[in-house]
Amino acid sequence: MKNLSIAVHNHRIKQIKPSVFYKLTEKVLKFSKIMAPPAKKLKTENGTSAPVAAEPAKTMEKTDFVSLFKQDRKNTAKSILDFKFAKSRVRILNDHSEVKEKSNGIFYWMFRDQRVQDNWAFLFAQKLALKNEVPLHVCYCLLPKFLDANTRHYKFLVKGLQEIEEECNSLNISFHLFYGDGGTEVPKFVREHSMGAVVIDFCPLRIPMQWVENLKKGLPDDIPLIQVDAHNIVPVWVTSDKQEYAARTIRNKIVSKLSDYLTEFPPLVKHPYKSELKGIEKPDWVDCWNHVKIPELKEITWATPGYKGGVKQLEIFCLKRLRNYATKRNDPTLNCLSDLSPWFHFGQIAPQRAILQVSKYKNYKEGVDAFREEAIVRRELSDNFCFFNKHYDSIKGCAAWAQQTLKDHRKDKREWIYTVEELEQAKTHDDLWNSAQIQLNKEGKMHGFLRMYWAKKILEWSETPEAALAAAIYLNDYYSIDGRDSNGYVGCMWSIGGIHDQGWAEREIFGKIRYMNYAGCKRKFDINAFIARYGGKVHKKATNKAK
Template sequence: MIEPQRLIELNGAAERGGDYVLYWMQQSQREAFNPALEVGVAAANRLGLPLLVGFGLMDDFPEANARHYAFMLEGLADTAQRLRARGIGFVIRRGAPDAVALGLARQAALVVCDHGYLRIQKQWRTHVAAAAGTRVLRVEGDVVVPVGLAASGAQVGARTLRPKLAALRDRFLAPLRRQRPRRDAQDLQVRGDVDLGDIPRLLGRLSLGRAATPVSGLRGGYTQARARLDAFIRTGLRGYVAARARPAEPQVSMLSPYLHFGQISPVEVALAVAAAPAPHADRDSFLEELVVRRELAANFVDNTREYDRYECIPAWAQRTLGLHARDPRPVLYSYEDLAAARTHDAYWNAATREMLATGYMQNYMRMYWGKKVLEWSASPREAYAVLLQLNNTYFIDGRDPSSFANVGWVFGLHDRPWPERAVFGNVRYMNAAGLERKSDIKAYARRWGAAALQ
């Protein structure tokens, strides 16, 4: 059963006659454990129609580049195979997602869509709901607890959201029944114009930023995501509490890129971890990150108009950083120096090389890495812009609600005031000594030395 709180009627329109039920896929890019897909199957079965899944592939998605597109397209190829094996149609067309959805909606009895929290995702859904001419039903399936149900308004931090999620979490941590479509979609005469059979060729034809190239160590798709989850439960979950802050000995799931593109369900991940034969403390620590911290980020983006601007940080943080904006900096680096890992800090350079080479960085290193950008920039506003650009360009999970929240955290978001110091004011400070206490950080620096990018 799909919890009714996940479903929202977007336009109040009536259903009409049509050739199929359309699931406009945008955020939840998966076949497995996808509530929006299963709502579509149920609706198609009720109406005696096949289900068609449609996806719009646009050039130049804001801040995305070839690295992000390659990972996404790998996932879509996996999803297409899995959908067709179930008798569900799948078409992918070039164009803005809302325009593609409206084109496919002309022959649809009703439209089901998934939910996204970013500004552009909301705009697309508003447009489709207004212009589809039939019922549009939105299904929120990429968080454990629906964001608006968990809390009304932006939360100041995890301490206020945690108890609200705890009161609701178990109600939404439930298996999702996979339904069989009664009408096969193979006879639908609806065609796409994108070939997922040759992704490198497709990437070459798209108008994309090329600042970050595709990586080989992380491949997209549900199959890859589930394999990583299973491997993490077998070998990484036990001891997670102690190991998660040790970048030299990575013991992490590396699921954030897959969660960003909706290639695996957070509910599926949470259920698997909760049932794993690992100590309670390790399971609870992982679920804190997956549910509380991740959904705090969704709450932030959903309720903050300027989530991608310096003005998103708390008033106290803006005030204290402003008071220290003219403090002498120990050193200043340009964006180009930072993006090339050309600083005096071997640990920071190592973290940047990991990001450049893999599209990923262990979370504790991300915290230190971000704090140093604030310390080495001419002003906090400049630091915010530089950090957000680095983050969104090179991380595969960049442009995610968690990314915007993580960048904000560097400047005091979801945190509290700390003892005052130069440059940072009352915003939390981090230094290399902290890294050295927690881990063999010198081994990490050796691993990601200059040769790592050669």
Template sequence: MSVPEIRIRQLNKAPLKGDGDYVLYWMIANRRTRFNFSLERAVEVAKGLDKPLVVLEALRCGYRWASDRMHRFVLQGMADNRANFEETVATYYCYVEPEAGHGSGLLEALADKACAIVTDDFPCFFLPRMLDHVAPRLPVSLEAIDSNGLLPLRAASQVYPTAYAFRRFLHKELPPHLLEMPKTNPLARIKLPELKSLPKEIIDRWPMATDEMLTATPEVLADLPLDHGVGPASFDGGEEEALKALRRFFDTRFERYADERNLPEEEVTSGLSPYLHFGHISVHDVFDSIARREEWSVEKVMDQKPTGKRAGWWQMSETAEGFLDELITWRELGYNMCWQRDDYDQYSSLPDWAQTTLDEHASDPREYTYSLEEFEQAKTHDPLWNAAQTQLVTEGRLHNYMRMLWGKKILHWSDSPQDALEIMIELNNKYAVDGRNPNSYSGIFWCLGRYDRAWGPEREIFGKIRYMTSQNTARKFSVDGYLERYGNQKRQGALFD
């Protein structure tokens, strides 16, 4: 077995069926062909049974926040996957629901002919509930494979309250897992029996997506029951675009990352978050690229003392270590929360101290309060906040530093902290391509105290929650260019807050 056992989760008690026609990989989160433990596991099972491999990638239209933006991004990834699977031994079957509920029964029909099913283990959004619902109804073995992060989800048996505590745990436990990397191309030099065709009754009832569908043009999307008010993002989806973003980061942004990543006017971040969310690129792929760039080997950290410090432990450059702290510590901290707590997206999951201080200040007078609709339409008194919201709505992304300010001011201008949380989740999940992800929930809840500590002086509305203002942001960084780009106005003195 090349896939580590800790990454394999058995979801039902049904057996392998040696007389089935194929092994099915149900691709629901790791939508890629590279560095994919799930695909690797499906190949393992197919080789062991000497059976063909079928890859099902389906896209339903009835999920919450379904829109042209999200659908287009996934469809572009499906187009890449169809091309990438074409010259392999696997049979790629992509299906796009034309209307809500049309895909009902497809998985069960494929399962009737399958020896076993392998799928992706993703701890967020509707996917865990979907797997829990379908697993007992399938007649064959269903395994969920964790290909989410460098650290397997189940390597940590507790929820870590701070990045420092989690980082210290990573320093101690992560190195052995770095020796268990997924294969770059799980289908390279693989020999499996060929599947002549999928059952006709299945293809007739659930036709494969056409080439035209996978173009994801406005005309194609207009025929689907989606929110057409949320238009395409300013960037494309798919494995090829993800790899281009990675190369662009290293070629033009990496050397500037440490000094300029927080500057609103600059574009020096990796831009990989949407591709990581939809599984178009793997964190292992990104880490492998950094390790090769830094001429680094895992032996450098095998005997390192756990420090919990952000710098120095990896024995890489300052820029590389700063980026890895975001990619690994902060990103996987959110996954650590989501797989262990069903209430990861609920107000009740905030630390006790944060709930206490917010409750104590819940009735504080607010100079400004805005409704969800006013926030959504960027109709606040603050031009810098409005510019951030405009970027989110028009581009499908939000500058990393501005995302923190964006959330803090929603808390400041909402009727209650509970309302603020609902507004942040709604706007982020509706418009951000990287929303509905453990990492994005970390960012939202950080604005309310998760992974943080009590701060002084105690303030109205915020209590002991860390305080941020547009005024301070404009003093720390130049924002005129950001305002011109997204707000069509320059800063004029103390115009904010």
């Protein structure tokens, strides 16, 4: 019986502290700086090691990034078997540590990380399959509905899955499309077709976590269940064993481990063992729509789904926007953001790949540092919050001081109160807020600075903090292409519940929650230009005081 070929963490270990291989420099310890990745080394023709220099921007401008990344992987290793895999990315979720003998393959259930290349979970599954000389299978389980997702989200998802199927076919890997949740459907396939082990990716949200619990119960007793965090640079269970208070408390814990985890990826290669299973239905991308029951919402047109679309967006950001990212990203009238969140959310491009590439642009150091702060520290802080706080989408999940201050001001008089329908239709007295909502409705995104203002106004215009949070989460989950995500929940909770923040000067309704207003936005950027772009109007309504 062949074992898993790698020592992994058991899920019952409460705290994991991998060795730290370097000391932090003074530069790393500065408030908002993130360490650059260590220089990588490649084998030269004579067998010696040589450092890889940062690739000049001019060279990258002449190379499409899909080809560039393919070459980067090729330079890193021949396959996952020749690569030193970080053991702590992996944890075994049941009591079995050996692949079943005489199995028909290794099975990877893909959910959060919907890509073939640059996917640590997929790579680990191939490692097991190669070591045990068996075929490799991967599946996606299409749900009839998921939270407030609609056709806008499902079309983006399905188009990405079609690209995955094509690439899997070219790599001699069997791709399966199941209907229903993986906690129910995966055990059926594993039992019927005698799979040797199951690999899954990681998502901290409660519904996917429950699927995993159901999967553990449904799998045969002799099948290992292995989870790989392919979404975070540093696995969430390695970074910390508790909910972190703020970015300042988690930053050092992440940065101190980047030399171990912020590495290049080896390639997922053409698999040498082909599946001989019979009677397996191929995905039907037309019929799949008969298995979902979701509302219709117009597709977004600015973002092309799939890995190639995400890589193209990264290329545009690096070559055209990164130079201004540090100084102008908080201006909603300018196009200086990365706009990578749709692909990050669906896992169609690895955040780690984006960070590796952005970090090559040494001439834009401030922009690189700012992007790394957002894409590493802030993004992984969100996963930490959702993983350790079961009330991540409730006022109950807020800090004690925030819960108390909101309670103290619960009965404060609201000048304006709007229903969810009025908010959804952008029919408030605030033309800037309405313009932001119109952008969300039409484009499936909202500028990050305005998202804070948007959510805080919902708190100001709702009867209770609970109603405000529910409205903000619904509007974000339903309209934003990156909704139903750790970052979205944390964004709403920061604005309305003060998580990862501190108490501020006390005022009506908000209490000590940080306040934002229209006049403050006017000082930050040209609000008239933004309003003119999206057409938000001032809608008259009797104030609550008048009533």
